[in-house]
Amino acid sequence: MRHRFAMLGALALLAASLIATGQPAAAATNTIVTMTFDDGLASHVTTVPMLQSRGLKGTFYINSAMVGTSSYYMTWPQVHTIGDAGNEIGGHTLHHVNLTTVSRATATTEVCNDRSALIAQGFPAPASFAYPEADYNNTAKSVVQGCGYSSARTVGDIRGPDCGDCDYAETIPPVDAFALRGPDSAESSTTLATMQKYVTQAETHGGGWVVLSFHGICSDGCTGDSSFSPTTFTAFLDWLKAREASGTVVKTVGEVMGGGGPPPASAPVTSINCNGATCTTGWNLTSPVTVGLTATDADGSAIASTRYTTDGTNPVTSATAVTYTGPFPLAATATVKYYSTDVDGHAETAKSQQIRIDAVAPALTLTSPANNSTYRRSATVPLAATSTDTGGSGVAKVVFKDGTTTLKTDTSSPYNYNWSATKSVGAHTVTAIATDTAGNTSSTAVTVNIIR
Template identity: 45%
Template sequence: MIKTRRRSILLQSTIALTGVLLALSAGTFAAQAATPVVRSAVPGPRTVVSLTFDDGNADQVVAEQVLKANGLHGTFFITTSWIGQPTWLTQADLHTFAADGNEIGGHTVTHPDLTTLTSAQATAEICDGKTTLASWGFNATDFAYPFAAENASVESIVKGCGFQSARGLGDVRSPASCATCEFAETIPPANPMDTAAPDEVDSTWTLQNLQDVVTNAEANGGGWVQLTFHHIAVGTDPTLTISPPLFNQFITWLAARGATNNTVVETVSQVIGGQ
């Protein structure tokens, strides 16, 4: 099967960050994904959706507020060298996210294609990113490959750096690709160091596309669906962006699935950790 690997386009957001930032004291690990998982009482195949956000764009604050309003939690994969720079999240944002029950994960130091680096260089990118997050108070246990680029050597390095899982892209049936792929990843995944996920969400995705990824999994035996977002904004990166109203519509719809279908939202750590 040919894997579809979508390349992230790293353009700066023009959306200004607003709101009150919650500063927590450094030196202690922030509680990540501490909120107990709410299980659906509806019978049938169980579907788990993980809402993941890559890079650390400042407009992801909008997404976190929508998740909080709906009682849901996501996983934010952070490229550490960008944090605190213009149009990117701050350490205070990350602490706010973690305090609200979200997971903070690793996404390297500078977001390179890890398969193009030497073993030593890849190790520095992966392990140093995790160490930096630890110095900020976050115990990052899950990882996402920049550009979804990985191989057996990179997988081994990620595991050696202490991560329990690593997410790829394009290996689950998506609106515009991988028509013969499975509808969801298995729980537990066959290879935790290369977990399967649909293509990253971009400006071509409609509300129906987002809903179909979930309902198709529900109708085909359930499993794990990891959705990947970058910008939640208007007027920024035209490729890796969905609008706040569309995101809000989808999350509101998704939050209700537990009452009508055996579908829940969990962080990556909650799925991999088996909570």
């Protein structure tokens, strides 16, 4: 009896320890099966009714920058359809980048900004991540954890055709939350019997967690050799659903591991300057304008990278985004969008600054009167001008002058004036001055001879 009480006490201590460390509690059932789907492929939309009609859910890992870029990938409305059906939406990097082949800064951008993009779409803060190509190293694990995820899935190290002496299932809690193990991904050659064996081998060897991974679910080879037959998939779902009676259940990765944290905190703050001073919403009269970006981090973390675009696209996902290395020139009006990430994996929300440049004086023609024209003193002299502004800010006004005396100021076209007031006899310099909104000016003048 003492041994029994001692064992119960030990189990209670173990449960308390798991809760205190944030690890998932031991499974209440013998075996848990999780179905994961990689890359945000268009064929995944077809799985919604298949899963939903059987009361099952899966985890879908999305490359947010690829969404809607071609018919190969889902659109955002389709991703939302999957999420609205109760499935879990997880991260998979922006562009399906192998994190072991890029710098830490690039890895941080790919992972953190992919998660931020999913959050911006209104999905719950993603807790689950999958390594593209199933490749990872310690740096990749550190980046994924720093970006706010609570787990990361790889593929392999579970018994199957390619590993005859591996474990039969992932443990609960897993050996490494940032290297979740699973059987080889389902392929066109994977049979129903193979899929079933992945589950039954766990059931007959003490249970555990069977993390299955899929790519295309289609009959037309939509993802090549990694395509999996919808017929086989639905047969597997029917077989799997029936096993609930014996204690094998289906859960998402997030349900097994628990939710992730909030969006990353302590993100960098990036400021922008124009010609070394604060950028304004007004017009700049010189071209180019030299633009500088400076990033700081409140918690003292080093800045991993600052990225920007000048074409108005989102630098988090845009293929035109540039890594900032120093001040850069802008020769024409543009909207600079920018953000920074730190080495801990925190990314700030992209900011925007419109920089308006008009260094071109407006074009101006004095169409009347003609140069050296002659008018009697009592006659009306018609003054007329045309003006256009190619610099972008637009013509603000045209002023007519007789020498230094202002005759009229026109703020809109047509620009004209009937000069009928008393004029002195002699030569007069009649000038038209055009000013654009930015403050650039141009002028033209003619001589008008006034006689009695």
